[in-house]
Amino acid sequence: MTYATYGDFEARPAAAWGAVLSMTLCVALLIAAEFMPVSLLTPMAEGLGATEGQTGQAISISGLFAVLASLLITTLAGQLNRKWVMVGLTALMLASLVLVALAPSFTVLMVARAALGICVGGFWALATAVIMRLVPERDVPRALSLMFGGQAMAAAFAAPLGSYLGGMLGWREVFWLLTPLVAANLVWHVIALPSLPARGRQSLGALTGLLSRPYFRRGLLAAMLSWGSAFTMFTYLRPFLEQVTGVDVTVLSVLLLVLGLAGFIGTWAAGRIKGAHVARLLMLPALVMGGVTLALLLVGGSVLATGALLVVWGAMNTAMSVIWMSWMAQNAGDAAEAAGSLMVAAIQIAILLGAVVGGLLLDGLSISATFLGSGALAAAAILLIGNGQRLLRPAR
Template sequence: MTDTPAYPIEDPATQTASSDWGAVLSMSLCVALLIASEFMPVSLLTPMAAGLDATVGQTGQAISISGLFAIVASLLVTTVAGRLNRKGVLVGMTALMLVSLAMVAAAPNFSVLMIGRALLGVCIGGFWALATPVIMRLVPASDVPKALAIMYGGQAIAAAFAAPIGSYVGGLLGWREVFWALTPLVAINLVWHLVALPSLPARGRQDVRSMLALLRRPYFALGLAASMLSWGSAFTMFTYLRPFLERVTGADVTLLSLLLLALGVAGFVGTWAAGRFIKDDIASLLKLPALIMGAATLGLLLFGGSWIVVGALLIVWGVMNTAMSVIWMTWMSRNAADAPEAAGALMVAAVQASILLGAVVGGWLLDGISIHATFIGSVALALLALVLIRDGTRLLNPAHSNQRETHDDL
C-alpha cells in the first residue's frame, strides 16, 4: 500500500503536477540574499557608524528596525496583496530589496540608511510570509520537506559566509562597496524569479479573520507559542555568542572567526538532514530543536573554557539551528494546509518577534547580571518550550491525526 500523507491537500486540481525545482532554487538564492542583507551590518557596524557620523549603538538599530518592519509586513502582506498573483508579489519584494540595498549603499546620512533598512524589513516579512505557502504549491506534498530544506540552504550559505566575506571586503574597499556588491546578485535573482516562478494566482482573499481563526485552534496556538519559545531560546544565545566566546572561552579574532565559521558550515548538515529524514511523523521531531540546542547551550555554560568542547557544541547547535526552521515550517504546512498564507504570516511574525525578544532579554541579562545569566535565560526558554511540546501530539490537528490512524488501520 502506498504511503499517503496524513494531512489534507488544499485542492488536488490546483497542485503542481511535478516538482518545480528551478523555482525552488530561485527562492533559495533569495533567502541567502535576504539573510546576508539583514545581518551584514553586524560585521560592518563600526565603519558604518564612522561613515554616517553616528554612534555604534545608533547604527545597530539598523538591524532592529528591519526586524520591526518585518513583523508588520508579515502580518499585512497577505491581506494587502489581496488577489494579486503571488509571483508578482515575490518579484516585487525582490525588486524592493534591490532598492533598499542601493539606498543603504548610497546613504548620505543616518536617516536615509534607516529608511533603506525599513524597506528591507518589508521585503523580509513579505517574502517569508509567502515562502512556505509558495513552496507548497511548487512541489507535491511529499517533497515539501526536501524543498524547504533546499530553500533554507540559502540561509545556511548566508550564515556561513556572508559576515566573514562582508568584513573582509569592507576592510579592503569600504562598507558601501559591500552593499553595492550585493545589488547585481539581487538583480540576477530578480530575473531568475521572472523566468522560473510559475503563475501563482491568489487562492481566495486573506484577511485578519483568517489569522484569528487559526489562533482559535488550540493545537496551532500551542504550536505557535512553542515555536516562539524555541526560536527565542536560540536567538537569546546566538545574539550574544561573541561576547561569551571572548569573555569565557578567551577566543582571539582568529579563533572566533573559526568557531563562527564552523557553526555556519554545520548549518548545511542541518538542512540536508532535515530534508532527508523528515517523514510523516513530525510530532516526534518538534521537541528536538529546544532539547538539543538547549543542551548545547548548557554545555557551553559548563565547559565554556575549553575551545575544543565549545567548537564541538557549536557544531551540534549549528546543525539543529537550520534543521529547526525546516521542522517547524513542515509542521505548519501539514497542520494549517487549509490556510497556508495566514499561517505563514503568523509564523514569520512569531520568528521575528522571537529575534527581538531574544535580543532584548539577553541584553538585559548581560548588562544587568552577566553573560552567564544570558545563556541561563536561553536554557530556561528551551525548557519552557519542551514543557509545551511534550511528545508533540498536542500540536497536531486532531482531524488529521484521526485520518492518519484510520489510514494506519487499513
C-alpha cells in the same frame, strides 16, 4: 496529468525545482542583506557621522517592519498573483541595497532598512505557501530544506565576507557587490516561478481563525519559545567566546564559520523528514540547542569542546526552521499564507525579545545568566511540546 494537494493548495503537475532554487538564492541574499551590516557596524557609523548605537538601531529597525509586513502582506496582496508579489519583494530588496550604498545620512539608512524589513517579513510569510505549490506533497520537506540551505549559506559566509571585503574595499562597495546578485535573482524569479494565482481573498479574519485553533496556538507559542531560547544565546555568543573561552578575533571568526557551515548538515538531515514523524521532532531543537547552551557553561573554557558543541548547535539551528515549517505545512495547509504570516511574526518577535532579555541578563548579572535564561526558555518549550501530539491537527 495528476495534481497532488496539500490542504487546498494545488501543487504544480511536476516539481518546479528551478523555482525552488530561485527561492533558495533569494533566502541567502535576504539574510545576507539583513545581517551584513552587523560586520560593518563601525565603518558604517563613521561614514554616516552617527554613533555605533544609532547605526545598530537602524539595523534592527528591519525586524520591526518585518513583523508588521508578515502580518499584513497576505491582506495587502489581495488577489495579486503570488509570483509577481515575490518578484516585487525582490525588486524592493534591490532598491533597499542601492539606497544603503548611496545613503548620504543616517535618516536615509533608516528608510532603506525599513524597506528591507518589508521584504523580509513579506517573503517569509509567503515562502512556505509558495513552496507548497511548487512541488508535490511528498517533496515539501525536501524543498523546504533546500530553500533553508540558503539560510545556511548566508549564515556561513555573509559576515566573514562582509568584514573582509569591507576592510579591503569599503562598506558601501560591499552593498554594491550584492546588487547584481539580487538583480540576477529578480530575473530568475521572472523566468522560473510559474503563475501562482491567489487562492481566494485573504483577510485578517484568516489570522484570527487560525489562532482560534488550540493546537495551532500551542505550536505557535512553542515555536516562539524555541526561537527565543536560540537567539537569547546566539545574540550574545561573541561575549561568551571572548570572556569565557578566551578566544582572539581569528579563533572567534573560525568558530563562527564552523557554526555556520554546520548549518548545511542540518538542512540535509531535515530534508529527510517524513510527514508522519514531524510530531516526534518538534521538541528536538529546544532539547538539543538548550542542552548545548547549558553544556557550554560547563566546558566553554576549552576551544575544542566549544567548537564541537557549536557544530551541533549550528546544525540544529537550520534544521529547526525546516522542522517547524514542515509542521505548519502539515497542520495549517488549508490556510498556509495566514499560517506563514503568524509564524514569521512570532519568530521575529521571539528574536527581538530574546535579544532584549539576554541583554538585560548580561548587563544586570553575567553572560552565564544569559545562557541560563536561554536554557530556561528551551525547557519551557520542551514542556509545552511534550510528545508533539497536542500540536497536531485533529483527524477529520
